[in-house]
Amino acid sequence: MRLASRVAVLTGAGISAESGVPTFRASEGLWRNFRAEDLATAEAFHRDPALVWTWYNWRRETIAACRPNLGHYALAELEKQKPGLTLVTQNVDGLHNRAGSQRVLKIHGDIWWVLCLACNRITTDLRVPLPEIPPHCSCGGLLRPGVVWFGESLPTATWAQAEAAVSECELLVVAGTSSVVYPAASLAPLARSRGVRVIEINTEETPLSGAAAISLRGPSGELLPLLIE
Ligand SMILES: CC(C)NC(=O)[C@H](Cc1c[nH]c2ccccc12)NC(=O)[C@H](CCCC/N=C(/NCCC(=O)O)S[C@H]1O[C@H](COP(=O)(O)OP(=O)(O)OC[C@H]2O[C@@H](n3cnc4c(N)ncnc43)[C@H](O)[C@@H]2O)[C@@H](O)[C@H]1O)NC(=O)OCc1ccccc1
Numbered sequence: 001m002r003l004a005s006r007v008a009v010l011t012g013a014g015i016s017a018e019s020g021v022p023t024f025r026a027s028e029g030l031w032r033n034f035r036a037e038d039l040a041t042a043e044a045f046h047r048d049p050a051l052v053w054t055w056y057n058w059r060r061e062t063i064a065a066c067r068p069n070l071g072h073y074a075l076a077e078l079e080k081q082k083p084g085l086t087l088v089t090q091n092v093d094g095l096h097n098r099a100g101s102q103r104v105l106k107i108h109g110d111i112w113w114v115l116c117l118a119c120n121r122i123t124t125d126l127r128v129p130l131p132e133i134p135p136h137c138s139c140g141g142l143l144r145p146g147v148v149w150f151g152e153s154l155p156t157a158t159w160a161q162a163e164a165a166v167s168e169c170e171l172l173v174v175a176g177t178s179s180v181v182y183p184a185a186s187l188a189p190l191a192r193s194r195g196v197r198v199i200e201i202n203t204e205e206t207p208l209s210g211a212a213a214i215s216l217r218g219p220s221g222e223l224l225p226l227l228i229e
């Protein structure tokens, strides 16, 4: 399928579902019956950093045992074919990078990054399992996961690049997201307001489906490879 040259892609948890990474909304997305919105907040962390870290450690162990799927690899290949392609992801699992994608805008951060609350250093920590819960920095400070929690603003520069990419492209592909978490869910409407064609790929209907030029119903691991020339 001949695609536009300036393409942007927005992904969510659904693109990693076929790799075995639990999504947020699906039933198995729950951990010990906590909703993500209950644990992925600064309040929850200050209340009980060990509980929140136990959850992130569980997710890191789960993700470490997973491999990118054909959907991730298709987007890495598309990046090679389309130098102008920008990949914006809500996922913190790092699977796009593991599939070979170079230009990934991680608007919600990365579960393999840790931030020290004392010296403010951000480092990559791939230890699975974490030897200490909660983990501490070499300066002795308490570490927090390098992700954007609910109620926190997204990284300014990364978000500005994401808004620019979806505004200036000819085609936006939105794959595996329920389009309910903001401000990420404002990207497709922004693109449409600039006359950009939006293709949605999802196994289910979402609030975006009616507004997309095409809404393809099926698993992204099967449909994204069809985008490759
Ligand atoms: C729940 C929601 C209503 N709440 C929000 O949106 C909130 C509040 C809010 C702000 N503005 C609003 C406007 C309206 C309403 C609410 C708000 N937003 C925030 O708090 C944001 C921060 C949001 C980011 C939170 N962090 C995440 N993740 C990192 C952490 C972590 O991961 O631990 S969000 C997290 O949840 C979201 C989950 O959504 P999806 O990825 O779409 O996954 P989901 O499971 O929902 O859906 C999966 C989809 O895939 C499909 N699927 C499944 N399998 C497949 C398959 N095989 N193939 C294809 N599709 C598939 C399914 O059908 C489904 O549609 C992702 O974004 C993910 O990153 N911050 C902020 O607003 O700060 C304020 C502010 C502003 C300025 C200055 C200071 C402060």
Ligand SMILES: [Zn+2]
Pocket: 116, 117, 118, 119, 120, 121, 137, 138, 139, 140, 141
């Ligand atoms: Zn430190």
